[in-house]
Amino acid sequence: KQEVTQIPAALSVPEGENLVLNCSFTDSAIYNLQWFRQDPGKGLTSLLLIQSSQREQTSGRLNASLDKSSGRSTLYIAASQPGDSATYLCAVPIGNEKLTFGTGTRLTIIP
């Protein structure tokens, strides 16, 4: 059974710093890994999808990496801003469909 873990559960960093969020999964036979952002009381916004054949995927200040063999992904956020404060979730599909989510990292950027 696939288990997805995100550590730390919460992270606070001063504005302007670069930071890395971690995601680990137990079954390396994945098709892709998706990173989401969730604002309090809101839905899930897809940030990046990184395919199993890729090692990195970039969107603006965000960079996601994937190491299937070690069961890890990281989300790098450059030059953090207060607007980046949110919970970040990673998710992997089981088979081709349903997503299994991590518990998330609650990120606070301190102005």
Next chain:
Amino acid sequence: EPEVTQTPSHQVTQMGQEVILRCVPISNHLYFYWYRQILGQKVEFLVSFYNNEISEKSEIFDDQFSVERPDGSNFTLKIRSTKLEDSAMYFCASSPWTGNNQPQHFGDGTRLSIL
């Protein structure tokens, strides 16, 4: 950019009552999903739907739950007789097709509160 829309944003219901949560997926998408998130817990898969039938469901999705695509645009989740433990945020998602490069797009969710 096209969005998945969900209504209502918040539903308050007495225990034992039926509720219907509504979703309008992105128009050219073929695969539809419901997930739920109990406060403070992980987002959990409930059911996937394709070609007018359930393609997969979790053990949470028991006989109290049903899904329907009554017309070309809406996708609904019905809970027949609600329990206190059904209180959660319910998310609808859609994707164009399954495959290793297709992200699922989520709506803003319906917060269901059972009293």
